[in-house]
Amino acid sequence: MDDPLPQRCLLCGATAGIRRDGQWHCAVCDWRVGDAPDPDLPPPRVDVVYYLRWRERIKIGTSHRPRQRLAAILHEELLAFEPGDRALEQRRHREFADLREGGEWFTADPRLLAHIAAVAGGIPPWDAYARWVADAYRR
Structure with missing residues (x-):
């Protein structure tokens, strides 16, 4: 079951999450809440x-x-x-x-x-x- 995240997902902006292995993950993209993409790297290309x-x-x-x-x-x-x-x-x-x-x-x-x-x-x-x-x- 999805629960409200403590903060919006930094990648997709979703507000629903899943708690797994003691950490929050975005229910939409599965990004670990609190992790930030490396700002020194270009965003990945997804065709x-x-x-x-x-x-x-x-x-x-x-x-x-x-x-x-x-x-x-x-x-x-x-x-x-x-x-x-x-x-x-x-x-x-x-x-x-x-x-x-x-x-x-x-x-x-x-x-x-x-x-x-x-x-x-x-x-x-x-x-x-x-x-x-x-x-x-x-x-």
Whole structure:
């Protein structure tokens, strides 16, 4: 069960935590509360393939700065992130080529929606991204 953290998570800003091994960890990204990323190191690069919905269309794109990228794209809903770079994005474009409507936009077909649901695994996209960023910091 998640409990309130003694302070916001320094990585993702979440307020819910889990007490494990006598220490608080963020319930979203699993960052140990009280630890700070090394300010002398650049933040890690975490590439993602994103799936955005606009009406009955899905955009499959990629970014290593998803907050900035998604802010620049008109969409109704962020459906999922998948860890991966341009090579994975291109593989997804080929996989769903028969659904392409133009550019990186695809028809919201049940097959594509099932793939997105499997990729998401029931985890909110920004929570998954926060976990991957925390994992990258730990490496």
